[in-house]
Amino acid sequence: MKMKFDVITIFPGIFHAYLGESILKRALMKGLVEINIHNLRDYAYDKHRTVDDYPYGGGAGMVMKPDPFFAAVEALCGDPSQRRVIMLSPAGKKFDHHMAVELSKENRRIIFLCGRYEAIDERVRTALADDEVSIGDYVLTGGELPALVIIDAVTRLIPGVLGDGQSAEVESFSWGILDYPHYTRPPVFRGLQVPEALLSGNHADIRKWRRKEALRRTLLRRPELLEDSRLSDEDRTLIQEIKEDSL
Numbered sequence: 193m194k195m196k197f198d199v200i201t202i203f204p205g206i207f208h209a210y211l212g213e214s215i216l217k218r219a220l221m222k223g224l225v226e227i228n229i230h231n232l233r234d235y236a237y238d239k240h241r242t243v244d245d246y247p248y249g250g251g252a253g254m255v256m257k258p259d260p261f262f263a264a265v266e267a268l269c270g271d272p273s274q275r276r277v278i279m280l281s282p283a284g285k286k287f288d289h290h291m292a293v294e295l296s297k298e299n300r301r302i303i304f305l306c307g308r309y310e311a312i313d314e315r316v317r318t319a320l321a322d323d324e325v326s327i328g329d330y331v332l333t334g335g336e337l338p339a340l341v342i343i344d345a346v347t348r349l350i351p352g353v354l355g356d357g358q359s360a361e362v363e364s365f366s367w368g369i370l371d372y373p374h375y376t377r378p379p380v381f382r383g384l385q386v387p388e389a390l391l392s393g394n395h396a397d398i399r400k401w402r403r404k405e406a407l408r409r410t411l412l413r414r415p416e417l418l419e420d421s422r423l424s425d426e427d428r429t430l431i432q433e434i435k436e437d438s439l
């Protein structure tokens with residue numbers, strides 16, 4: 193089934209450049225994914241097509257009005273069982289690889305709501321959004337980049353989007369731990385050597401070297417990832433070797 197994304201934003205132009213290049217462009221052209229960008233102002237029905245207003249209770253900044261968001265979502269997909277509305281906000285659940293995998297299996301339309309200004313009226317969160325998602329603990333000027341980040345991460349997991357070789361790696365190798373170091377020619381650059389194992393042509397040695405270096409990096413930089421990653425017996429042996437290497 194084709195994955196369908198909709199984005200509701202007051203800045204549709206932000207999306208076209210990114211979606212018009214490289215892997216996402218190809219996925220769209222192949223029909224593996226459909227992404228439609230909608231201008232929130234088209235669903236603001238007053239004379240000035242107003243999407244924001246002053247906050248009740250006072251204070252700095254403007255609040256995005258609820259009615260254009262409701263009108264937009266209902267115009268795109270009137271049946272709540274057929275849609276999954278994701279509001280982008282720094283207060284949401286943190287996006288990660290697991291959420292990307294889960295979203296890549298979603299059969300409903302995924303509709304992203306991008307906020308700008310100070311905030312979105314709370315009733316959008318409580319009565320329209322199914323999920324509230326953050327891409328990290330920092331505050332951006334709007335939800336457009338977060339929507340693109342999620343669309344990008346989810347789309348590359350859809351079967352057929354990456355080449356066969358790349359997608360096999362996504363499945364089996366890079367899951368849950370950091371990537372191994374990569375090298376290309378020349379074999380010696382400014383005195384810096386490419387590791388011997390990679391030059392050997394021995395596939396078993398290369399595979400083992402890569403797995404070990406991926407585990408080494410993870411152990412050094414993000415040890416918490418190894419706690420919930422499913423490690424094989426070989427991985428445990430390699431981790432033992434890494435610990436002995438550093439003694």
Ligand code: ADE
Nearest residue numbers: 280281282326327332338
């Ligand atoms: N809007 C502003 N900052 C954000 C973040 N970190 N994640 C999601 N939406 C946002």
